[in-house]
Amino acid sequence: MEIAKLSKLITPSGTMAISNKARVLREQGKPVIGFGAGEPDFPTPEYVIKDVQVAAEDTSNHKYSPVAGLTILKEEIVRTSELYSGININQENVLVSNGGKHAILTTFMSILNPGDEVLIPSPYWTTYPEAVKISGGNPVIVDTEFGDDFKINTDQLDALKTSRTKVLVWVSPSNPTGVVYTKEEAEKIYTWAFENNVWILSDELYEHLVYEGKTSPSPAQYDTGLKNTIVINGVAKAYSMTGWRVGWIIANTEVIDMAKKIQSHATSNVSNISQIAAYSALKNGLDQTELMKESFNRRRLHAIEEFSNIENINLIKSTGAFYLFPDVSYYSSSGVISGVHNSIDFCNWLLDEYFIAFVPGEVFGKNGFLRCSYALSDDDLHEGLSRFSKAINDLK
């Protein structure tokens, strides 16, 4: 019996291979330090837990609820979207999903026809191309350079645009690079999308995690009717709530109605308890986020300093999310370390020999780099980066 042809097109989440290997080594008692985490290392705020305990006792939360989300949560999403992003929407523009990831897949399924092309800046978060393929579309990679701070420009978009171009994926701050576009840079890209009648899927999961200056404005600010813009957001990163699985889509009602139809057959409503958790997080503001940010920034600065002191490593001093994306091509190319020919080999070497786990750039479409998450304790960060430095010094 045959399974779907799609099986030949999509790959599992690429961050898994190294984290599985790291887990096996840990189980063997090895002192592994992981730089792979795509989630804050802080607990979910206590007030969220308290509100959830109360919600669990309320029997109305034990039953199905509306597919698009609980009214109290949608009201908070409307309020905070205006407060933080300057977007004027109402509840009909919101669909609550099982995390930002689910929101992205549902969005692509809602707007793509077979063969439609989606422009994806590279290095990219590993889910985008796969979600496009699952939805019948074709990912078109917009490759960026270290020298351009991994930022796309409109000349590249012009060169790649065809009659099938339907969507541009936009994520600032970026996973995996941590790069944040300036307002002026973002505006040029938005104008291009508006003028070329291309959807912008704006992934704003990291909007609150910016350490110097401001985050880029949402394209929705310039597109009041949400003609071209679809925003993806959620509570995972800013409130340390990755396991609660709550994200959402903000779009015009035509898109939301289609997304609602799909979700009604896929999952129905998101768990009511998780929705109450997300409501509590939004209602209580950003104080806890600010505290996390202080720690992230301290670690970011430390990591930047450590990498900058290592010979032949180049680094963009990224100001967003909790990632750095150093250029390790000198060491990951053939001829410097025996048996190492790319950044997957290099990451395996670092893990096997020094017990430090990074995600290789290939996972994000960019050989010669690695993703370093600084969402780990200060002690582990210090120890792990000292080992990295030792690894390089040992080569001399």
Ligand SMILES: Cc1ncc(COP(=O)(O)O)c(C=O)c1O
């Ligand atoms: C850029 C980006 N978008 C969306 C998500 C999805 O977040 P979640 O599904 O946990 O809400 C992630 C998670 O790693 C991410 O890095």
